Amino acid sequence: MPDTPLTSAKPTAVPLRPSACPGLWRIVSARDGGICRVKLPGGVLLADQAEALATAAERFASGVIEATNRGNLQIRGIGSDHAALIDSLLDAGLGPRDAASDDVRNLMLSPLAGHDPAMLLDVRPLAGQILELLQGTPRFHQLSAKFAVQLDGGEGVAMLEHPHDLWLSPLQLDHCDWLAFGLASSPADGQVLGAVPLAQGLALVRAVLERFLDLASAEQSRMRQLLHADTAQAFIAGLGLPLRRDAAVLGWRRAAANRPWLGVVEQQHGLALGVAPPLGRLSPGMLRGVAKVARQWGDGSLRLSPWQSLMLTNIEAAGLQPARAELSALGLLCQADEPLTRLVACTGSQGCAKGLADTKADAVQLAAVLGGGAPGSVHLSGCSRSCAVAHVAAATLLARAPGRYDLYLRDARLSGFGALRATDLTLNEAGAMLALPTEHLDD
Structure with missing residues (x-):
């Protein structure tokens, strides 16, 4: 993750809020230079836009492009000419020409939205309406740059474990399409709080955002923080919408997403x-x-x-x-059987001042140790912030020094990374432990 925001030219008079979260205009500093994050609507990037982004990364930065865990791209190693970089991305249609509205474009869809044969709904029309609502409503620009919404269409290719401030997922009741929803959780394991007809989906999103801003203090930038002080039941009671909350809704659970993504x-x-x-990580040539x-x-x-x-x-x-x-x-x-597809690593000490190990290089070394026996998702984190993964991985290697890690295995009964299984491991030692059969290392 980035550290301190850097000053950059802005095409509007709207001031950028202080935040350590990069955006299109908010270029933030890290050990390897500035970072600019491009939020892609529905995760879609056109070929012409991809070429423009590659050129910008070459001309104004180090050429390092990263795919993020919420379906966006960011450019690392940015030099001093922020205005030219931003203008080149705007000219390619890679953001709104309003700094405040860019911060809140945090809407995640399946990469196969509208195409997945398992989907119950093509959510792209509603997604467009939600993005327009977020961008076009000045009050919603007060939301944190991390405040996030997930719109699920029932796809088989879907990330269901990432927590979101608000998530919506389809179900069919009485031969009609409805949207179940939850707060500060994920579709995989979050509590279903109610449902509305599909036609009321946009109204539900508006009502949730307005009520959040009505109730949240300055310190409560995320839904989970607000719900620590109040109950979800009290929150939804004030939405002003008729919610369906019978057994068919409250007992519904999202089916597992089990189609491959590679x-x-x-x-x-x-x-x-x-x-x-x-x-x-992508190079411009890639x-x-x-x-x-x-x-x-x-x-x-x-x-x-x-x-x-x-x-x-x-x-x-x-x-x-x-x-x-x-x-x-x-x-x-x-x-999917290539070892590196099972490993995720943050920027590490090469790009982040908080990183205690070179996690990218260590992940390559660990993949060679594991070979074809790589277990389900292994996360190498340079510090406890877990920037590279939004949910708990099956196994986490938490850096404590260059080349040395503590090993955690996911445990639903425990918070954080899970159960601590070993400390101060070398990569060879970690690889040997990860290669052992265990029920905790699942896909």
Whole structure:
């Protein structure tokens, strides 16, 4: 994560709020230079925009581009010419020309929204309305730059474990489409608080945001903080909307999302191809190459995922093999059995002053130790903030010194990273422990 905001030119007179969270205009400092985060609507990046972003990363920064765990991209190592960088991204259509409205564009969808054969709803029209509401309502610009909404369509390719301030997920009742919702939790394990008809989805989002701002103190920037001081039942009682809260709603649970996000993925019509940059990092050449493949064999768009990966949709059957060959030649991971696809690492000490170890380099070394026996998700974190993963991974290696880590295994009964299993491990020692069969290391 970044540290201190840096001053940059702004195209509007709207002042940027103090925050350590980067945005399009808020370039923040880190050990390796400035960071600019580009929030992509629904995670979608057009091929022309990808090329513009790659050029900006080369011209105004170190050339390091990162996929984030909420389906966005960020540029690292930015130099002094912030205004030119921002203008180039705006000219490519990569943000609104209002600094305040950019902060609140935190709406996560499935990378296969509108295409997944398992989906119950095509949520893209409602997503567009929610983004317009967030961007176009000045009062909502008071929300924290971290305040986040998830709109789930019932897709099989979906991240259901990330906590959100508000999440909505579809269910069918009496042969009609409804939206269940929860607060300060995730669709995988969050409490369902009620449901509204699909047509009332936008009204529900508006009511939740307005009530949050009515009740929250200056110290309560996230929904979980507000609900620590009050109950969820009291919160929803003041929404002013008729909510359905019978057993069919309150007893509903979101089905598991079990379709792959890497490799060849079936769409409703045609095929998609999921690929991952190693440890979430793209070079400008990689990004241009993906854009070329998307334009030649797909629909000309890239979809960023919360697994720090990309998905190319509407790939022609005849182009599937050449597309995979080109992407693999670029250094992208195209198969789920490659060890690096199971590892996630933060920026580490090379780019962050708080990092206690070079987690990116250590992850590469650990992948070689694990080989084909990599367990389900392993997270290398340079400090306790867990910037690279928004939910608890099956296994977490928490840095304590260069090349030395404490090992935690996920345990639903415990907060934080889970159960501490070993301390002060070398990478070889950690790899040996992770290779042991254990019920806690699941997918």
